Amino acid sequence: MFRKLVPIAAGLMMFAGVARADTGDRKDLQVFNDVARAVNHYTQFTIFDNVDVVVKDGAVTLTGDVTMPFKRADIEKRVAKVDGVRQVRNQIKVLPASISDDQLRYRIARAIYNDPSFWNYAIGPNPPIHIIVEHGRVTLTGVVNNDTDRIIARSLAHQFPAMSVKNDLKTNAEVHDQLETIK
Numbered sequence: 054m055f056r057k058l059v060p061i062a063a064g065l066m067m068f069a070g071v072a073r074a075d076t077g078d079r080k081d082l083q084v085f086n087d088v089a090r091a092v093n094h095y096t097q098f099t100i101f102d103n104v105d106v107v108v109k110d111g112a113v114t115l116t117g118d119v120t121m122p123f124k125r126a127d128i129e130k131r132v133a134k135v136d137g138v139r140q141v142r143n144q145i146k147v148l149p150a151s152i153s154d155d156q157l158r159y160r161i162a163r164a165i166y167n168d169p170s171f172w173n174y175a176i177g178p179n180p181p182i183h184i185i186v187e188h189g190r191v192t193l194t195g196v197v198n199n200d201t202d203r204i205i206a207r208s209l210a211h212q213f214p215a216m217s218v219k220n221d222l223k224t225n226a227e228v229h230d231q232l233e234t235i236k
Contacts, residue, residue, distance in 0.1 A: 054114050059227070060178065063110055065104060065163045081108045081110065082108075083137065084108050084111060084113070084135060084137040085106060085108040085139060087135045087136065087137070088106050088108065088135050088138070089106060090112055091128075091131040091132055091135055092104050092106070092128055092131070092132070093132050093135070094178070095124075095127060095128060095131055097121075097123075097124050097127065098124070098183065099126075099129070099182055099185070100162060100179075100183050101118045101120050101158050101162075101178050101184055101186075101191075102117070102118065102120060102124060102180055102183065102185075103117040103118050103119075103185050103194050103218050104116070104117040104119070104128060104145060105117045108118050110138035110139070110205075111137055111138060111140065112139055112140040112142065113132055113135075113138050113140065113142065114142040114144060114157070115128065115129065115132065115141065115142065115143050115144060115145050116144045116145060116146075116165070117145050117146070118145070118146050118147075118185050118187065119145055119146075119147055119148065120147075120148050121147065124145075124147075125143065125145045125147055125167050128143075128145065129141055129143040129145075131192050148185070148186070149187065149188070149214055152190070153189065154186040154187065154188070154189065155186075157186050157189065157214075157215060158184050159190065160213050161184050161186075161191065161209070161210045161213055162184055164184050164209040164210070164212065164213070165182060165184070165206055165209050165210070166180065166182075166184070168205070168209060170200070170202060170205050171205075174197070179196070181195040181196050182194075182195045182197065182206060182229055184210070186215075188216065189214075189215055189216035189217075189219045190215065190216045190217045190219070191210055191215045191217065191219065192218075192219045192221055193206055193207065193210060193216050193218070193219070193220050193221060193222050194221045194222065195222055195223075196222070196223050196224070196225060197223075197224055197225075198224065198225055199224055199225070199226070202222075202224075203220060203222045203224060206220070206222060207220040207222075
């Protein structure tokens with residue numbers, strides 16, 4: 054079984070392996086990497102969406118949050134087409150439509166990605182910091198270079214009127230350490 058440790062973003066394919074079961078001709082790791090690529094290359098996948106992937110014996114479980122119902126359906130269709138996928142369990146949640154949540158998303162995104170500390174994060178097609186907002190509650194997900202960046206991102210998100218800010222950002226070192234423990 055392969056479980057993603059961090060949100061799929063910016064081509065990051067982090068996983069934890071428990072067993073390397075074959076799915077016919079393809080192993081779960083190969084399937085996982087192809088599923089991650091399919092989600093990352095979906096043009097409608099933005100910094101306001103978060104998808105987590107688990108692959109076990111060719112069965113793919115998708116969880117996370119997206120901003121529009123069509124994204125949930127499109128991601129499932131893309132994943133189902135990946136070679137080696139036998140089943141897709143789509144548990145992705147569609148975030149409720151909310152003008153105030155949208156405004157909060159955009160304000161936090163501008164604050165983070167316009168900050169000089171984060172310009173290097175903003176240059177890719179899929180920036181690695183994702184901002185999930187539901188009913189005024191903010192969750193930051195993704196991977197940053199170091200703990201200082203994680204703290205700065207959280208403080209930038211805290212300057213806006215949110216019900217709460219949860220910081221699920223991981224550092225590169227934390228992800229590396231998690232991967233080392235499973236080798």
